[in-house]
Amino acid sequence: xxxxxxxxxxxxxxxxxxxxLFVAVPFxxxxxxxxxxxxxxxxPVWVGAVNYKRxxxxxxxxxxxxxxxxxxxxxxxxxxxxxxxxxxxLLNLEIRGIRFYRTAFYxxxxxxxxxxxxxxSWMLNPQIGLMNGLLRVAGIEGPAWLSREPWAFxxxxxxxxxxxxxxxxxxLAGLKNIPISLYEAAIVDGANAWxxxxxxxxxxxxxxxxxxxxxGTINAFQYFAQAYIMTQGGPEDSTTFYALxxxxxxxxxxxxxxxxxxxxxxxxxxxxxxxxxxxxxxxWVHYDS
Amino acid sequence: xxxxAPLSLNRWQKTATHLVxxxxxxxxxxxxxxxxxxxxxxxxEIFPKADKASxxxxxxxxxxxxPQWGNYxxxxxxxxxxxxxxxxxxxxxxxxxxxVFSSALVAYGFARMKFPGKEFLFILLISTMALPxxxxxxxxxxxxxxxxxxxxxxxxxxxxxxxxxxxIFLLRQFFQTIPQNLSEAGxxxxxxxxxxxxxxxxxxxxxxxxxxxxxxxxxxxNDFFGPLLYxxxxxxxxxxxxxxxxxxxxxxxxxxxxAASTLFTLPIVILFFRAQKVFIRGIATTGATG
Numbered sequence: 197x198x199x200x201x202x203x204x205x206x207x208x209x210x211x212x213x214x215x216x217l218f219v220a221v222p223f224x225x226x227x228x229x230x231x232x233x234x235x236x237x238x239x240p241v242w243v244g245a246v247n248y249k250r251x252x253x254x255x256x257x258x259x260x261x262x263x264x265x266x267x268x269x270x271x272x273x274x275x276x277x278x279x280x281x282x283x284x285x286l287l288n289l290e291i292r293g294i295r296f297y298r299t300a301f302y303x304x305x306x307x308x309x310x311x312x313x314x315x316x317s318w319m320l321n322p323q324i325g326l327m328n329g330l331l332r333v334a335g336i337e338g339p340a341w342l343s344r345e346p347w348a349f350x351x352x353x354x355x356x357x358x359x360x361x362x363x364x365x366x367x368l369a370g371l372k373n374i375p376i377s378l379y380e381a382a383i384v385d386g387a388n389a390w391x392x393x394x395x396x397x398x399x400x401x402x403x404x405x406x407x408x409x410x411x412g413t414i415n416a417f418q419y420f421a422q423a424y425i426m427t428q429g430g431p432e433d434s435t436t437f438y439a440l441x442x443x444x445x446x447x448x449x450x451x452x453x454x455x456x457x458x459x460x461x462x463x464x465x466x467x468x469x470x471x472x473x474x475x476x477x478x479x480w481v482h483y484d485s
Numbered sequence: 486x487x488x489x490a491p492l493s494l495n496r497w498q499k500t501a502t503h504l505v506x507x508x509x510x511x512x513x514x515x516x517x518x519x520x521x522x523x524x525x526x527x528x529x530e531i532f533p534k535a536d537k538a539s540x541x542x543x544x545x546x547x548x549x550x551x552p553q554w555g556n557y558x559x560x561x562x563x564x565x566x567x568x569x570x571x572x573x574x575x576x577x578x579x580x581x582x583x584x585v586f587s588s589a590l591v592a593y594g595f596a597r598m599k600f601p602g603k604e605f606l607f608i609l610l611i612s613t614m615a616l617p618x619x620x621x622x623x624x625x626x627x628x629x630x631x632x633x634x635x636x637x638x639x640x641x642x643x644x645x646x647x648x649x650x651x652x653i654f655l656l657r658q659f660f661q662t663i664p665q666n667l668s669e670a671g672x673x674x675x676x677x678x679x680x681x682x683x684x685x686x687x688x689x690x691x692x693x694x695x696x697x698x699x700x701x702x703x704x705x706x707n708d709f710f711g712p713l714l715y716x717x718x719x720x721x722x723x724x725x726x727x728x729x730x731x732x733x734x735x736x737x738x739x740x741x742x743x744a745a746s747t748l749f750t751l752p753i754v755i756l757f758f759r760a761q762k763v764f765i766r767g768i769a770t771t772g773a774t775g
Contacts, residue, residue: 200598200599200600201598201599201600201601202600203598203678204594204598204599204600204603205594205600206594207590207591207593207594207598207678207682208590208591208594208595208606210587210590210591210646210647210648211587211591211610211647211648211650211653212606213647214587214644214646214647214648215609215610215613215647217628217647218621218625218628218644218647219613219616219621221624221628222620222621222623222624222625222628223616223620223621223624225624225627226620226621226623226624229623229624236627236630283509286502286505286506286509287506289494289502290493290494291494291499291502291503293503297506297510299761300510300513300514301509301510301513303513303514303517303754303757304513304516304517306703306753306754306757306764307517307750307753308706308707308725308749308750308753309707309709309725310707310709310725310726310728310729310732310749311520311728311746311749311750313729313732314520314728314732314742314743314745314746315516315517315519315520315743315746316516317732318519318520318523318739318742318743319516319519321739323533324531324532324533324739326515326519326542329542330542332542333542358512358513358516361513365765369765414615414617417617418617418618418619420710421709421710424713425709425729425732439619442619446622446623447714452623455619455623456623458619459617459619459620459622459623460620462617462619462620463616463617463619463620466615466617467615470615
């Protein structure tokens with residue numbers, strides 16, 4: 197028995213070592229760092245709660261970046277859910293060529309982020325981009341998408357919708373798992389297509405929707421690469437997302453203590469929101485008995 | 486039984502569904518079409534004529550007048566794309582090997598072995614998935630800097646050899662479905678646990694391992710954040726990072742940028758068409774969204 201325990205630990209040892217080295221120690225170290233002033237070059241100096249004080253009372257950009265991020269999460273996550281579910285519902289219908297459609301919706305989500313940013317920077321170019329070109333055909337002079345408020349922010353939302361295919365596939369898999377017998381019973385009872393969607397399909401899909409909502413929210417709070425590549429936070433900080441501001445604090449101003457404090461606040465916010473989502477869980481997520 | 490669609494449609498409804506789907510497809514496919522089309526245009530084609538401030542679109546401007554394959558040659562040379570590709574493929578190979586092997590090992594331990602604290606450790610493992618990267622980013626950076634590895638490719642390789650929680654979770658479920666008597670047969674033969682793992686279990690788990698390998702490949706291929714933190718020398722740039730740098734420094738060379746983007750995206754698209762089932766199955770079971 198003892199031998200087996202030892203072998204067990206041996207098998208999981210890669211993760212145990214990695215966890216200690218890359219998660220546990222850094223996790224604790226970052227609490228310490230958040231109470232210091234640290235610029236990577238000279239050793240950290242203990243300053244108490246100064247970083248937190250500065251964040252809460254002297255840094256309007258901290259609040260702005262938090263607001264931008266919350267706004268993004270509140271718009272992009274529900275919008276992505278609705279679009280993903282609607283497309284998945286359509287793709288679950290019995291018609292020809294469904295594989296073609298499925299591929300068409302899914303493909304954009306596997307395009308690497310940097311390439312997606314390049315494509316959208318090009319399409320949203322105000323003078324020679326496709327977007328304003330199409331609008332011009334309709335007689336509309338489009339905005340300078342990526343350098344005007346509020347368009348830069350909405351351009352990023354648009355881009356996130358373009359990559360909705362990944363979660364769409366999860367919804368589709370969820371739809372395929374709904375037992376056909378439920379529908380047969382409903383048809384016998386005289387329920388029409390709309391009723392079946394509202395009373396069977398959507399409730400049965402809620403566990404998957406919940407999963408995507410949680411993951412989507414966690415990811416939204418860490419939204420970084422697209423803003424870093426496309427807007428660098430501009431115009432007028434309207435796309436300075438929390439993780440982007442944190443990154444700038446850390447690597448542009450080498451204000452590592454300050455950035456660590458921001459990271460901890462982010463961690464607590466994510467924990468809080470995840471808990472909140474789980475609190476609502478029982479109210480609307482349906483599980484089979 | 487369960488794969489049948491819940492609604493059967495009449496002919497009129499089918500036509501309507503097709504129309505809706507085609508209409509919805511356009512915004513998803515148009516950017517990809519535009520990327521490839523632009524990558525084959527000449528610079529004169531995409532910029533407005535001297536007397537105009539902007540470009541007026543027409544159907545004839547949708548396709549390049551004459552495909553400019555030279556854009557691809559230029560994109561390959563300015564990068565130097567080939568060097569970036571070599572770095573990326575090196576990282577992909579090492580990360581795939583490292584992460585698949587270590588994750589399988591750990592997953593097997595969690596699925597098949599008994600040891601004190603197993604439940605707790607597994608919950609710990611799962612909860613690390615929700616830990617934002619920002620929390621550990623700075624101390625991990627300090628560790629690699631102390632080890633003298635800042636500016637090398639090692640910080641992008643080493644972490645993958647310690648297992649990935651997502652993959653461990655997926656593989657553990659897979660190992661749990663393999664009947665116990667298969668490994669018991671091994672024990673009677675006197676094979677050690679590691680031999681049972683490597684010679685009986687790993688071959689059986691091949692489909693799940695392939696899924697993990699594919700998703701790790703995609704993650705490394707796409708990774709922009711890692712190189713941004715650790716890479717300083719253009720000799721070590723990956724394609725993702727090089728492309729971002731190119732965007733910054735050649736902001737008006739759209740045809741070349743689109744050629745480079747096409748080259749960067751194409752392998753992933755080819756991979757998708759060759760391994761569609763693995764993609765779909767992987768996403769549906771892990772919830773990874775690529």
